Amino acid sequence: MPRAFLVVIDSVGIGGAPDADRFFNGDLPDTGANTLAHIAAECAAGRAEAGRSGPLHLPTMDGMGAAIRIASGTDAGLPNHPTGLHGAATEVSPGKDTPSGHWEIAGVPVPWDWHYFPDTQPAFPPDLTAQVCKLAGTKGILGNCHASGTAILADLGAEHMRTGWPICYTSADSVFQIAAHEETFGLDRLLDLCQAVAPLVHAMKVGRVIARPFVGTPEAGFTRTQNRHDYAIAPPSPTLCDWAQAAGRRVHAVGKIGDIFSMRGIDKVRKGTDAQLMQHLSDLVDQAEDGSLTFANFVEFDSLYGHRRDVSGYARHLEWFDSELAKLLPRLRDGDLLLITADHGNDPTWSGTDHTRERTPVLGYGVGKRDIGNVMFTDIAASIAAHLGIPAQGPGKSFL
Ligand SMILES: O=P(O)(O)O[C@H]1O[C@H](CO)[C@@H](O)[C@H]1O
């Protein structure tokens, strides 16, 4: 029985979203944002030389050049000799966030408008703040604003250690993020707090509460740990994961897929750094059951490089991923399909620190060379379902 591996390289957009003008980073619309093309251009110009050098080199993902031209008509200077399936996918959900992107890739566009906290200070309504304080057992919260998660630790980490108040912040995404020190505040206490706050903000149609534990001292600085946990609102209707499970197939989640889908339709989760996730994916190529679905998310493109506007780092991570993929592909079995895509953009050359609305690449291995052109996010779910031979739901059409 054929197996499917659906791999999301988080935030690797390729421009061209028809509705980019409706999404913003600060005051600037996302029109023209193009994560991969702009990274490739910076590399070609010799401006992304930290820990790597020269033009962006992605020989395994050899369909990227073609995908980017399909999405945005841009010549990013990437070679255009695709050997596998290649195309570009367009999102319709009214959000450029991770759950919107993943649910739609899994066949379910978001049917509601997310609630976003305003970019004001305070950002949160007083009654929500009061409830968070009550649940945390503190007299106040710190932050209460839009912020970059690393910058706010530098600003408020010391005050947090002194007062014991949780650092609460948001972004252009529909999120409520709580940062707290793993030792002085306590990791379990932070996770319990986030879990308790989640239903309050989900009721407001805020997509996620994210626990952002950190360690360190005011003197040495603060760093976030791997114990991040997302408490997401459940998908509005059954997704590819549920379709597969209902058909009696095993569903493996690698990375934060379990969190994004509120564990709906998922049998087993493997987590870690992207390097560890690559090992998990590699193990699953060897071990995943016939007929199974493996759904992976590699988040560090987004969290370590996109939001941090680090072009060299992003290019390095793309080249690392590409070289790891080269070791993985020859071990796929006959009948396997491995599909690579992304959930939104996060152009590290763009203004602000938020995601960018973009089309995303669709690269397929194991089904021969074909140009699928422009497809919709939901077509990915329909295609995976067709490949696995299971019934699909919703608006997607298979491109296989
Ligand atoms: O700046 P950090 O804390 O990494 O937060 C980013 O991560 C969140 C989830 O992807 C986004 O909403 C953005 O705010």
Ligand SMILES: [Mn+2]
């Ligand atoms: Mn994402």
Ligand SMILES: [Mn+2]
């Ligand atoms: Mn992000």
